[in-house]
Amino acid sequence: MGEDGIRRSSDTHAPSPVEEIEETFVEEDHHDEEMPRVVITRRRLIASVVFVAAVLAFLYFVLPEISGMKETWDRVADGDHAWLAAALAFEILSMASYVALFHGIHIPPGSRISLRDSYLMTMASLAATRLFAAGGAGGVALTAWALRRAGLPRREVAERMIAFLVLLYGVYVIAMIVCGIGLRTGIFNGPAPFGLTVLPAIVGVVAVCLFVPLAFVPEDFPERIERMAPRRPRAAKWLRRFALGPASMRGGIRFAFYKVTHPDRAMFGVATWWIFNVAILWASFHAFGEAPPLAVIVQGYFVGMLGNLLPLPGGIGGVDGGMIGAFVAFGVGGSLAVLAVLAYRLLAFWLPTIPGIIAYLGLRKRVETWRREPAAV
Known part of the structure; x- marks a missing residue:
């Protein structure tokens, strides 16, 4: 079986409940989707500056004072x-x-x-x-x-x-x-x-x-859940949540x-x-x-x-x-x-x-x- 046989033929069958959920969270026209960028907020900027400053302070002021670490830094140039x-x-x-x-x-x-x-x-x-x-x-x-x-x-x-x-x-x-x-x-x-x-x-x-x-x-696990829902609604509710991960990862x-x-x-x-x-x-x-x-x-x-x-x-x-x-x-x-x-x-x-x-x-x-x-x- 080739690669196309291994992948799901999702273009040739009616969408499952999982596929309909996935459609909900995706823009209809993906060509308008922007390139992911880093959003730099004031909180993120302050946190990053504090973190980097703390790391640098530790490396340059604290670590050399630890027993044996001063000699360690002296060995860097001798590699x-x-x-x-x-x-x-x-x-x-x-x-x-x-x-x-x-x-x-x-x-x-x-x-x-x-x-x-x-x-x-x-x-x-x-x-x-x-x-x-x-x-x-x-x-x-x-x-x-x-x-x-x-x-x-x-x-x-x-x-x-x-x-x-x-x-x-x-x-x-x-x-x-x-x-x-x-x-x-x-x-x-x-x-x-x-x-x-x-x-x-x-x-x-x-x-x-x-x-x-x-x-x-x-593959029809979501459909099986929907068929049992009228008989066992509480169990179906929990199985729907469980089905999202396996259905997306199975392929x-x-x-x-x-x-x-x-x-x-x-x-x-x-x-x-x-x-x-x-x-x-x-x-x-x-x-x-x-x-x-x-x-x-x-x-x-x-x-x-x-x-x-x-x-x-x-x-x-x-x-x-x-x-x-x-x-x-x-x-x-x-x-x-x-x-x-x-x-x-x-x-x-x-x-x-x-x-x-x-x-x-x-x-x-x-x-x-x-x-x-x-x-x-």
Whole structure:
């Protein structure tokens, strides 16, 4: 069965209650939809200034006074330039993997969206992610807007974006489970504190058990609820709320399963994006000292990434503190952990922001071109 068979044929059947609800929250004419922008209110501006000032004050006045941290800052200039150059190369490779994965999942065959357009969307969404917290909601909004303006149907955009997230973070969850259990059982070399090995593995297993069954929810589940509503109105009321999530996610999860069972070249980006990101951190450790075992780097990286869910401006501080704390708990020296994590964040988080802003402007021009061109059939 091809891709078109995996996706729902929503254009050839009467709309379900879920589809009618989705129609309610979308403008009828999506061509008038504005590009997502950051709304700078007085409260947001004051909060951002206070937060940045507090971080800078801590870094420059408090942290150097902590025992051992003054020597840590003195070591920054002594980093091995060869290893830092390797980390930069890994960052370039990781971005290439991400763009290839984005294009392979989001863009259907025959679309007028080119690989260059996918690059613009990817980098622009990264810039938007820096401006929002909660795991990159700004990047998701910008990506959905651009795909819609390119002519993709709303339902297909939603399903492909869900498939992209399922594939990308499926690797994340599996890595936490495998490394956590492997470290705890001694299969992998390195220390194995319970809170950083078994607990994340349990969280990963629970996540898999919650999401995988959604792919098997019947397609006519909303219609079944409506048929039982006259007999059991109270149960139908609660089932309607439950049906919204599975009905919207079912097609995306099934499409992700299809891509796994029918891999193409773009699918290599699912694993290589994470591999190269971990390699950036690995090279950063080598630049300032002796790197911990590879399994420890992988587990500390993925556990620390959970800090991206904290409601901080752009996630700043959450991931940094999470990774540093995880590596210290694994027995890595505090100064080495600080240097390696900050170097990683500089390369993987801040460096792509510059081309991302440029891509954001380029994407606006590209969308204006699509506005004047008829969409491909």
